[in-house]
Amino acid sequence: MSDFPPNLSIRPLTIEDIDKCVQLENKGFPKEERCSEQKFKYRLTVAPELCSGLFIRDYDYKYNFINLPEVAEELEKAHDEEDDLREDEDFPAKSSVLKETLIGHIIATKIPGEKITEESMELGTHTEKSRHIGIHSVVIDPTWRGKNLGPLLLHDYIQKLSNQDVGDQVVIIAHKELIPFYEKIGFNDNGESRCKFADTTWYDLSIDLVAKDDNY
Template sequence: MSLYARQLNINDLERSLAVETAAFPPAEAATRQKIEYRLTVCPEICIGLFLRAGASLPSPIPHDIPFVEESTSSDDVLLAHVISTKTTNKPVRDEDMDYPRNWKEDPQGDYAVGHKKNGRTIALHALAVAPDYQRAGLGKAIMRVYIERTKSLNSADRISILTYDRLVPYYQRLGFEHYGKSESAYAGVAWHDLVSGIKSRKTNSNWDIVLHTIFVCVRDPYNGDVRCVA
């Protein structure tokens, strides 16, 4: 398949930085230092969507994109990325958006800001798609892969994001619940908190994963029946 997803690592720094800075305004894009920090201390919760070298973007985008352990070529194109840390908060807060300036002294240390390795919330900092590939369904595609990847790791109870008011419906369609306006003042933007709960329970030898989804219920004005859709 021409498209695949894999875990990012520090060798992807330059490509991830290029996607991030092209996708977001300067005040909102993560800096090189933040991306370097996140790809070093918690690469297991950062993934990229790649197009194999020389291949054309398929249309439509396939629903089941494979997750691979290693890249087959350094010439493959990074189309989109999801970069995250973990937090002990439920909604994302400003301290989660920051990073410790002295983290290189002890990359796995416990700091007041940034990644909390024992946290059960994934703070999703960036869902970024390279501008040349936007409006092709790649954002939804990488989020489907990311949610499934998060389930398989069984290392978090929820994914939490900050987003613009206009993108709230987009994330609701992906299963996120809207918690209203955020307390975060990051980059001076009026953010909104959204959370998708992911809980795992073990039944015999299989993992049974429950993903909370928003349902909308409407009463039929003619017969009084109530219809609910996800």
């Protein structure tokens, strides 16, 4: 597909990504349903390994395969000359990644119970010994919706958590119209939720984490 995002990358989020997460959250949710900056700070601090980001990466010129050979050759020459001028200076190694644009994220913590509650969404409720991972936010930038990026991010997330043995189950609350979306990914519909966050009706969904056996 020609309009599919180039150079996609999925990696764990860190506290350094907080501004990008806040901006993406503001794009993806109505005001009353957004995760606050304070909650982002808490969740990215206590459970960064449970938070995942989908990025579009811009790479250094030499990794940009779309350049025509003659263009790439000119860029190579210009950069080699610049490197010659700086070879005696003590510069740290430069990453090939020049820029990352966050277009999707999953934010989660370990919750004290088996279902998302309004209490489990508050600050200070991450429970490290819990085997239930509660997803508080799943969002794809509106610009990139309709391209199966949500399933891509969630499948990657579930698979990695399963193989890392960090919990037994992932749970989430969702609006009724999104139940089919999550069911296609493998979540089970557990009925209407007792959680009334943002004075809205939600539905409980869950998926078991089962490590895949590669020895077959």
